[in-house]
Amino acid sequence: MRAYFNNIFTALITIFVGMKVTLRHLFTPSVTIQYPDVKLPLPERERNRLYVNMDDCIGCDQCARACPVNCIEIETVKSLPGEDLGKTSNGKKKALWVTKFTIDFAKCCYCQLCVFPCPTECIYMTDVYEFSEYDRNNLIYDFATLTPQERQEKIENFRKFSEEKEKQKAKTDKSE
Amino acid sequence: MIYDFLNDLTGSPFIAGTITALLPLFAFILPFALFAVLLERKVAGHMQDRLGPMRVGYHGILQTVADIIKLIQKEDIIARNNDKLLFNIAPVLTFAGSYAAFAAIPFSSVFLGANIDLGIFYIIAVTGLVVAGILMAGWASNNKYSLLGAMRSAAQIISYEIPTILVVLSVVMLTGTMSLYDLSESQSSYFWNWYLLGGPEFEIQKFLLIPFMLIGFLIIYISTLAEVNRTPFDIPEAESELVSGYHTEYSGMKFAMFFLAEYANMFAVSAILVALFLGGYQSPFGYLGNLLNINWLIPLEQFFWFTFKGIFFVFVQMWLRWTLPRLRVDQLMAASWKYLIPIAFFNLLIIGIISIL
Numbered sequence: 374m375r376a377y378f379n380n381i382f383t384a385l386i387t388i389f390v391g392m393k394v395t396l397r398h399l400f401t402p403s404v405t406i407q408y409p410d411v412k413l414p415l416p417e418r419e420r421n422r423l424y425v426n427m428d429d430c431i432g433c434d435q436c437a438r439a440c441p442v443n444c445i446e447i448e449t450v451k452s453l454p455g456e457d458l459g460k461t462s463n464g465k466k467k468a469l470w471v472t473k474f475t476i477d478f479a480k481c482c483y484c485q486l487c488v489f490p491c492p493t494e495c496i497y498m499t500d501v502y503e504f505s506e507y508d509r510n511n512l513i514y515d516f517a518t519l520t521p522q523e524r525q526e527k528i529e530n531f532r533k534f535s536e537e538k539e540k541q542k543a544k545t546d547k548s549e
Numbered sequence: 550m551i552y553d554f555l556n557d558l559t560g561s562p563f564i565a566g567t568i569t570a571l572l573p574l575f576a577f578i579l580p581f582a583l584f585a586v587l588l589e590r591k592v593a594g595h596m597q598d599r600l601g602p603m604r605v606g607y608h609g610i611l612q613t614v615a616d617i618i619k620l621i622q623k624e625d626i627i628a629r630n631n632d633k634l635l636f637n638i639a640p641v642l643t644f645a646g647s648y649a650a651f652a653a654i655p656f657s658s659v660f661l662g663a664n665i666d667l668g669i670f671y672i673i674a675v676t677g678l679v680v681a682g683i684l685m686a687g688w689a690s691n692n693k694y695s696l697l698g699a700m701r702s703a704a705q706i707i708s709y710e711i712p713t714i715l716v717v718l719s720v721v722m723l724t725g726t727m728s729l730y731d732l733s734e735s736q737s738s739y740f741w742n743w744y745l746l747g748g749p750e751f752e753i754q755k756f757l758l759i760p761f762m763l764i765g766f767l768i769i770y771i772s773t774l775a776e777v778n779r780t781p782f783d784i785p786e787a788e789s790e791l792v793s794g795y796h797t798e799y800s801g802m803k804f805a806m807f808f809l810a811e812y813a814n815m816f817a818v819s820a821i822l823v824a825l826f827l828g829g830y831q832s833p834f835g836y837l838g839n840l841l842n843i844n845w846l847i848p849l850e851q852f853f854w855f856t857f858k859g860i861f862f863v864f865v866q867m868w869l870r871w872t873l874p875r876l877r878v879d880q881l882m883a884a885s886w887k888y889l890i891p892i893a894f895f896n897l898l899i900i901g902i903i904s905i906l
Contacts, residue, residue: 381888385767391872395596399868404598 420483421502423476425516429461429495432469436487436496444480445487448473450531461493471517472524478504479512551660569662573651577856582812583613585860589867596871623801628691631798635689639682640799640806646678647813654820655730657830657851668729669717672821673710676776679814680706683785683795686807690798698794701878702778702785708885709775709782715893716769719900720744720825723758729821733829740833745826757903761896766826768893770862773818775885777811779866781873784881819862823855830855 406413415421432449449469452458458467487496506512519527551572555565587602587610594601602609627636650672652662665671680703687699721727723744724735735749736742745762747755775782786794796807823829830851838846876884 381892388869388873392868395868395872398598399592399595401598403595403600405600407600407603 415500415502419500419502420485420498422478422499422504423481423487423496424499425474425476426495426497427471427474427516427518429463429493430471430474430516431461431465431467431493432471432474433492435490435492439486439490441484441486442480442482444477444482446473446475446477447471450527452527453530453534461495463493465493470519470524470527472519472527474516475513476516477513479509552663554659570652572660573654573656573662574648577656578648578651578809578813578816581816581856581860582809583617585812585815585863586613586616586808588860588864589870592864592867593871596868617805620801620805625801625803626798628798630691632689632691635685636798637803639686639689640803640810641682642685643679643682644806644810644813646676646682647810647817649675649678650817651813653729654817655733655824655830656855657848658730658734659848660852661730664728664730667727669721669727669732669821669825672729672817673714673717676814676817677710679810682810686799687795690795692798694791695795695797698785698787698791698797701787702795705778705782705785705881706776708882709772709889712768712772712885712889712893713776715890715897716765716772717821717825719761719765719893719897722897722901723748723904729824729829733824733831736828737831738835740828742831743826743828743833754903754906757906758900761900761903762826764892765896765900766822768889768896769822769825770865772885772889772893773822774866774869775881777814777818777866779815780870781876782881783870783875784878787875815863815866816859819859819866820855822862823858827858 432447434447434449437443437445437447448471450472452468452470458470460466483498485498488498504512517524552565552569555568556562559565590612591601591609593599602612605611605615627633653665653668653671655661655664683702683706684699687695687697687702690696720732724732726732726735732744736744737749740746742749745766747758747762778785785791786796791797796804799807832850832854836847836850838844838850
């Protein structure tokens with residue numbers, strides 16, 4: 374009998390204690406944020422989407438070789454002797470046309486290993502982390518600045534140039 | 550009464566009756582359901598230190614409107630092996646049961662669907678239809694979980710109706726009337742005339758009654774909470790074990806009807822509580838209309854006080870929902886048969902003895 378009334382008493386008391394707790398939480402400010410409108414500050418060394426500054430890229434392929442998952446693909450074509458490709462911001466002379474520079478972010482593991490070997494510091498991590506896509510192919514980002522025609526042209530130029538060189542070499546070989 | 554007024558105005562009992570019957574639905578239940586669903590989500594959010602819906606309208610106030618529009622557009626799915634007839638009748642019956650209760654609920658001294666002498670008896674009887682609707686829904690869904698939920702619901706509603714009725718009986722015994730209108734009228738003017746505080750007659754009995762009235766109030770609050778299948782008594786729905794009980798298989802507007810019935814029921818039981826114990830539509834502090842000599846203000850004030858008290862108890866139901874975990878089936882039955890019913894019964898006896906003193 375004692376236990377019976379004790380049960381009733383504890384049940385009532387604990388309900389009121391619980392209600393007090395929830396009532397207090399009703400008036401505490403919420404801990405969540407309104408995500409797309411408000412964003413939490415990212416940590417200082419966060420690693421998110423890569424960006425390549427093509428003005429500085431010399432096409433050295435070091436980032437592609439450092440990549441553990443092979444998500445970076447680079448193709449380059451030598452420039453012709455007369456062409457001037459300009460200089461990078463830290464004074465290196467560019468000698469290659471970059472005809473292909475793609476990063477597949479579906480493969481990328483955000484390890485930042487590509488960032489360190491870059492001699493011109495042109496590949497780096499940005500703070501963009503919202504880039505979901507419906508099609509996986511849309512995650513292959515092309516950073517090369519040349520238009521497709523230009524790329525074709527550069528490749529063609531180099532092929533002609535090397536052919537001519539071959540011919541000349543063959544000529545000189547014959548004459549000897 | 551509103552029916553007599555409309556009857557005089559239009560001269561046709563049919564039009565007057567139709568309008569009187571539709572008025573609680575359009576003037577009260579639909580707006581209330583819109584408001585209560587939003588309130589529920591906001592209360593839930595803030596009690597868990599979240600914000601709740603924030604996107605649609607200012608602080609999400611139009612969220613439920615958007616939800617209704619979504620529900621209207623949804624496909625009405627009926628599975629091949631459902632019992633089609635019962636499946637279609639069930640939501641209508643459930644809603645009809647909870648809507649019929651509103652006929653006898655006095656919103657104010659003029660806004661009362663029908664002044665039935667057996668008001669409270671009628672409400673308790675007619676809400677029994679809800680059980681039939683729920684059982685039908687569970688059976689017709691042809692789904693184990695739905696049927697389990699419906700059976701649990703029936704067991705729960707039937708066992709918790711007993712303490713509810715015993716407490717209602719003790720008030721009826723004290724007052725000698727079952728009409729909710731008369732009950733509300735007798736608790737007029739100030740809050741010390743409420744039956745929660747011993748009733749309007751200022752005698753020694755009033756003070757003897759107070760503790761037993763408080764016990765009765767607690768019991769009827771707990772048992773009506775169980776009757777409307779709300780947490781901590783929501784084992785018929787029990788998301789984590791039964792998907793969502795008897796309305797698992799329903800979609801679109803039929804689901805909305807169950808939802809509407811649930812919220813209408815929440816208010817209906819709160820209204821019964823208010824009418825029995827908390828003075829019904831009577832203001833606890835006297836009327837502004839009496840003070841300023843404006844007669845038409847009084848019914849509006851009464852309507853305000855009634856909905857205010859009712860929504861307060863709906864809020865407490867939500868508050869409890871986010872405080873207490875769900876009971877087990879055996880605990881649920883123990884709470885009713887071992888605790889609430891004996892206490893309500895002794896309470897009834899004691900109130901009876903006090904009232905003949």
